[in-house]
Amino acid sequence: xxxxxxxxxxxxxxHAGQEPDPSTGAIITPxxxxxxxxxxxLGKHKGYEYGRTQNPxxxxxxxxxxxxxxxxxxxxxxxxxxxxxxxxxxxxxGDHVVVSDNVYGGTFRLFEQVLTRYQLSFSYVDxxxxxxxxxxxxxxxxxxxxxxPSNPVMRLTDLGRAAELAHRHGVRxxxxxxxxxxxxxxPIELGADLVTHSTTKxxxxxxxxxxxxxxxxxxxxxxxxxxxxxxxxxxxxxFDSWLVLRGTKTxxxxxxxxxxxxxxxxxxxxxxxxxxxxxxxGLASHPQHDLxxxxxxxxxxxxxxxxxxxxxxxxxxxSVRLMAxxxxxxxxxxxxxHPATMTxxxxxxxxxxxxxxxxxxxxxSVGVEDIDDLREDLAQALERA
Numbered sequence: 308x309x310x311x312x313x314x315x316x317x318x319x320x321x322h323a324g325q326e327p328d329p330s331t332g333a334i335i336t337p338x339x340x341x342x343x344x345x346x347x348x349l350g351k352h353k354g355y356e357y358g359r360t361q362n363p364x365x366x367x368x369x370x371x372x373x374x375x376x377x378x379x380x381x382x383x384x385x386x387x388x389x390x391x392x393x394x395x396x397x398x399x400x401g402d403h404v405v406v407s408d409n410v411y412g413g414t415f416r417l418f419e420q421v422l423t424r425y426q427l428s429f430s431y432v433d434x435x436x437x438x439x440x441x442x443x444x445x446x447x448x449x450x451x452x453x454x455x456p457s458n459p460v461m462r463l464t465d466l467g468r469a470a471e472l473a474h475r476h477g478v479r480x481x482x483x484x485x486x487x488x489x490x491x492x493x494p495i496e497l498g499a500d501l502v503t504h505s506t507t508k509x510x511x512x513x514x515x516x517x518x519x520x521x522x523x524x525x526x527x528x529x530x531x532x533x534x535x536x537x538x539x540x541x542x543x544x545x546f547d548s549w550l551v552l553r554g555t556k557t558x559x560x561x562x563x564x565x566x567x568x569x570x571x572x573x574x575x576x577x578x579x580x581x582x583x584x585x586x587x588x589g590l591a592s593h594p595q596h597d598l599x600x601x602x603x604x605x606x607x608x609x610x611x612x613x614x615x616x617x618x619x620x621x622x623x624x625x626s627v628r629l630m631a632x633x634x635x636x637x638x639x640x641x642x643x644x645h646p647a648t649m650t651x652x653x654x655x656x657x658x659x660x661x662x663x664x665x666x667x668x669x670x671x672s673v674g675v676e677d678i679d680d681l682r683e684d685l686a687q688a689l690e691r692a
Contacts, residue, residue: 316375316490317559324370325552336367338549360537364545368552369520372510375555376484376502377495378522382532383543383551387485387505388413390519394450394481394501396535397528400426403447407434407464409457409662411483412651420653434464435595437472444476454483455492456599459611459646459670460663461586463595466602470498479528485509485637490562491605500524506543508637511554512561516547561639564675565608571678572671575685576612581619581692583667586611608673609636611646617666619692620645624669626688629680636672641681644670 310322325336339362344355355361365383373381384390391414398404406418408431418429430443434453451473455464466482473480481501482494488509494502504510506518523529536542543551566589573587585592588599589606599606614620624632630643634650644650646664654664673681 310374319374320371320490320558321556323374324367324372336364336549336552338545339363340545358545359540359542362542362545362548364552365543365548368543368548371552371555372504372506372520373522375558376489376522377493378502378524380529380532381520381522382536383506383548384519384521384536385541385543386517387503387507387519388417389541390503390505390521391483392417393521393532393535393539393541394452394503395422395427396539397531398422398427398449401447402449403428403430403445404450404452405430405432405434405440405443405448405478406452407454407457407462408432409460409462409664410452410454411458412646412653414452414454414483416653433462434469435462437465437468440469441472441476444478448476448478450481451478452481452483454486456486456588456607456609458486458650459586459609459668461486461588461593461609461611463588463598463602465598466492466494466497466499470500474498479525486609487603487607488558488562488637490558491566491603491607495522495524497602501528506547506551506554507635509562509565510558510637511551512558512637512639513550513554514635514638514640516550516554518543518547518551561675562605562607565673566605568675568678568681569608569610569673570606572673572681572685573610575682576610579689581614581689582612583615584613586613586663609670610673611668611670613665614667614669614692615665617647620667620669622691623685623688626691627684628687629676629684630671630688636670638672639675641674641676642672644672646670 342358346352369381432439432443453464470480479500482499485505502522570589576582577585587610630641633642
């Protein structure tokens with residue numbers, strides 16, 4: 308089953324990086340659960356020497372995700388944060404990074420509490436404002452790291468213009484595409500040099516695996532990531548690789564339903580008298596709705612809404628029945644969370660307030676359940692707010 312070079316997205320998701328097992332004809336890539344490989348003779352092997360360095364299941368996933376994102380190579384890591392750390396390992400002492408101010412709390416924690424110990428510096432700006440981005444650049448800036456849509460207030464960065472700006476200054480553009488998925492947003496086509504995901508989220512899609520991926524376009528990045536993946540050893544396991552391969556096969560189907568449910572729930576919340584504000588790029592009221600319509604193919608399943616107080620948020624979070632109060636996102640089931648005390652607890656309170664991450668803010672990862680059931684669950688919980 309040879310994949311044509313001009314195959315369309317859904318076909319790529321199902322087939323890229325995978326061939327029937329040559330020994331049995333199995334259509335699904337096997338889980339090669341092995342730590343090492345027998346060599347035919349000294350210095351002669353079948354392309355595999357040691358499980359940390361190479362694994363056929365992981366290689367299949369990496370080929371699949373490189374094709375899905377439109378990159379030249381991909382490297383799978385043990386978590387999304389391990390993937391971001393691998394990107395950061397491209398930097399050397401004294402380097403500077405410009406970062407989306409509304410970045411995921413775990414990314415902020417890695418940058419500020421770990422990597423600054425190694426004489427790296429980070430400036431956090433609203434990357435929706437490219438004039439602010441340009442002012443933040445210095446002679447030491449090496450990366451522009453953007454998260455779009457951002458977590459949790461769904462702020463967008465114009466990827467095409469950000470790439471032009473970064474490249475004009477000799478800076479690489481890194482895009483965290485976790486919230487959108489490659490089904491909805493194509494950063495490499497818009498000029499990004501590196502794309503990262505927590506595969507835990509939409510790529511896997513079933514809340515049963517932790518992982519991360521970096522998709523690269525440049526030779527020097529590819530060579531370094533290949534080296535550091537082996538040298539540092541934070542690899543994705545064969546079983547987790549297999550789980551994500553299972554997930555990408557249904558990515559287009561799931562994202563259509565996530566997007567349809569996300570828009571319907573956002574519209575419902577926007578019309579509810581107890582809701583102060585809804586953050587969802589598919590709403591015409593979103594300040595960057597026009598950019599979202601141009602840059603994204605659908606608006607995804609992530610949204611946030613503000614109830615104005617911690618007590619109101621607590622009542623809703625404690626009253627949902629179908630939705631699960633839990634961290635993470637991107638699974639087929641709907642997850643609801645409180646960013647200020649959960650995903651962004653590592654961000655200082657005054658910084659959260661400046662970003663709009665209020666105590667009354669609730670984030671929803673809208674699943675693929677029947678939309679009427681989701682609306683009814685929120686309605687009964689909002690009655691208690």
